[in-house]
Amino acid sequence: MNFSIAEENYIKAIWRLQQSDANVTTNELAAELQTKPASVTDMLKRLSEKKLLNYAPYYGVKLTADGKKLALSIIRKHRLWEYFLVEKLQFNWDAVHDIAEELEHVSSPELIERLDAFLGYPKADPHGDPIPDSKGRMTSISNLTLQQLPEAQPAIVTGVGDQSSSLLELLRQKNIGIGTKLEIKQRHAFDGSVEIKIRNQPLINLSEQLAKNILVKPQ
């Protein structure tokens, strides 16, 4: 079975929303895909015909096993291409998302298997998100945020909360990336901001909003 770019984008968006929200609604999807609710309804009917999801009018939508499989194969392609763009073509991590959005729709399965081998079977993309294997299996990712980390507990950055370029650019400027070791020196009750220490660097202050969007693994 072969799917259009629009169809693949819907499946991917539904998968993403399904992670936090068991039942995905028409309006959520319209917002996520920058389109109108009426368009979403149309497409949901088509995808339901194709057995990629179960659609209950007025009550939202859920991916079938086939739908999940497709979603994971697209996510695999997206994240492998992101890894390629950063590791081989030297792109900054905040510049690769849009390009990978296009590359992920190239359909050859052999291309992806060879790309995976060429890259050395990476486990995670440049933002720390895990890369599903060819069977769709994926190791789940740390869900402790920097904000939740206890004071004086050394930790390593494993991911980010979202892929917005405003967030990624800010982190790059502050010299924080995947693998950065840090610890919280002080927490300010007033605004929830934290003072963190990175090896060899002066203390820096991160807002609560930012700390919530940095995923860490205690060491």
Next chain:
Amino acid sequence: MNFSIAEENYIKAIWRLQQSDANVTTNELAAELQTKPASVTDMLKRLSEKKLLNYAPYYGVKLTADGKKLALSIIRKHRLWEYFLVEKLQFNWDAVHDIAEELEHVSSPELIERLDAFLGYPKADPHGDPIPDSKGRMTSISNLTLQQLPEAQPAIVTGVGDQSSSLLELLRQKNIGIGTKLEIKQRHAFDGSVEIKIRNQPLINLSEQLAKNILVKPQ
């Protein structure tokens, strides 16, 4: 200006046909693109609106300067991706055309510049076709075929007549590729076939049809 995949494919096909045929006709295009003449007429009107070509009803079509520029940028992308697929991902040269057909429509100009640098600014794709530079400049390729090569004149293979997988597979099987050194030992008047010698290998016979589709440069 941004163009659809269908539009880009038309421009590319017109460019290709324009190489041999000054004026490209509706029927030729329909055959090349595996579509119907009526569909071609529709698209030619649209592309003419967009100033990519000059369209004279009933008399055929010619690319404008803008159209040529676009064609060369697509060809550049196609050939760089083919080079990547063969050199980095170890694909056989007869397996890369279809994948590159998809990759060539990914739009980021920065991606292509970085890919070019990553690959070491290659001059030709795996079939020996020259890769246009970012300005659209392209060194023209040898147009002497093996069939035209004098007997006992050593030469090096620089390209192939077309990209059909039947041709490429045959050449691969006979151990002939870009860069192969060979010379003609004997020419058979009866069927136009030639006996060629490749270093350290026994004589092999190539049909006239095949010899016409191998491009060579005398040494």
Next chain:
DNA sequence: ATTAAAATTTAGACGAAACTAAACTTTTTT
């Protein structure tokens, strides 16, 4: 338990890119 508000779907339309069948031009043949 009505009513008001929010969310969702239906109906009807549109542009892109394709198609078939019919009409029209150009070219070739006689």
Next chain:
DNA sequence: AAAAAAGTTTAGTTTCGTCTAAATTTTAAT
């Protein structure tokens, strides 16, 4: 130069993915 053949365009549909406006259903509020 007229007729036949070949090539091309026009007219009218189709499918995909989108839209707006109107109708409907669900949820929240009084």
